[in-house]
Amino acid sequence: MCSKNSKPTYYCNKCGKKLNPKIKICPCCGNDKRLVKMTVFGALTFQSSFRGRKFLNGIGKWVKEVISGWFPSGDTCKHPKGVEKIRVIDKENPKNIDSYQEKITDIKTGKITRDIKEPLEKHRHK
Numbered sequence: 487m488c489s490k491n492s493k494p495t496y497y498c499n500k501c502g503k504k505l506n507p508k509i510k511i512c513p514c515c516g517n518d519k520r521l522v523k524m525t526v527f528g529a530l531t532f533q534s535s536f537r538g539r540k541f542l543n544g545i546g547k548w549v550k551e552v553i554s555g556w557f558p559s560g561d562t563c564k565h566p567k568g569v570e571k572i573r574v575i576d577k578e579n580p581k582n583i584d585s586y587q588e589k590i591t592d593i594k595t596g597k598i599t600r601d602i603k604e605p606l607e608k609h610r611h612k
């Protein structure tokens with residue numbers, strides 16, 4: 487199953503009653519104008535991402551990278567709305583317990599699909 491649609495919710499725009507999608511006229515006040523609310527979770531909040539890198543003076547290589555935010559997923563069936571990703575790579579302190587961090591959360595379900603925190607040194611030797 488691969489559903490990309492979020493279900494719209496209908497409300498009467500006069501009295502605010504939640505309506506069955508099949509009912510066109512409000513049973514409460516007889517109004518025929520409906521208000522449609524779509525819940526597109528995360529669409530506005532997460533469709534932006536951030537990447538920060540720390541460079542050492544003189545050399546063109548970065549020593550610390552932090553990325554955070556919304557990213558599209560290669561598997562659109564599994565993650566139709568993309569993922570929220572946080573990743574930290576700290577090359578300055580590769581022995582630190584949190585020098586490699588990666589956390590991936592599915593936007594649609596809010597389920598954490600990956601949650602790693604380990605020394606970068608150890609991560610590299612895998």
Ligand SMILES: [Zn+2]
Nearest residue numbers: 498501512515
């Ligand atoms: Zn109404």
